[in-house]
Amino acid sequence: QEQLVESGGGLVQAGGSLRLSCAASGRTFSTYTMAWFRQVPGKEREFVAAINRSGGRIVYPDSVKDRFTISRDNSRDNAKSTVYLQMNSLKPEDTAVYYCAVDVNARLVLRTKIVDYDYWGQGTQVTVSS
Numbered sequence: 001q002e003q004l005v006e007s008g009g010g011l012v013q014a015g016g017s018l019r020l021s022c023a024a025s026g027r028t029f030s031t032y033t034m035a036w037f038r039q040v041p042g043k044e045r046e047f048v049a050a051i052n053r054s055g056g057r058i059v060y061p062d063s064v065k066d067r068f069t070i071s072r073d074n075s076r077d078n079a080k081s082t083v084y085l086q087m088n089s090l091k092p093e094d095t096a097v098y099y100c101a102v103d104v105n106a107r108l109v110l111r112t113k114i115v116d117y118d119y120w121g122q123g124t125q126v127t128v129s130s
Helices: none
Strands: 005-006 008-013 018-025 035-040 048-053 066-076 078-085 096-102 125-128
Touching: 005 096, 018 035, 018 096, 018 125, 035 066, 035 078, 048 066, 048 078, 048 096
Parallel strands: 008 125
Antiparallel strands: 005 018, 018 078, 035 048, 035 096, 066 078, 096 125
């Protein structure tokens, strides 16, 4: 059974850092593009970062570029894959529930739309106080 489990969320002061993790199992997720999105109540889910299967291609929106870093670790047998989101210089506007997601159909271009992603985690809350 496919499963994505996020962890690492919490409360942090503005300017601080957090590292989110997402453990993916139940399928060869190591061969797929993985991404992070975030959502604030009442707003649409927003793209944060994506990384291809090898980690050689990464994309961020301007809102988090130079502050957030996505990375991944694939197990040797491809049974598990973990994607990370290192968040530095956090701002109150980064407060949201953060979700990891998997795109099983990604090709050369990393996709950034919600509809392109097939598997989702349950989310982890990140709160940045001012």
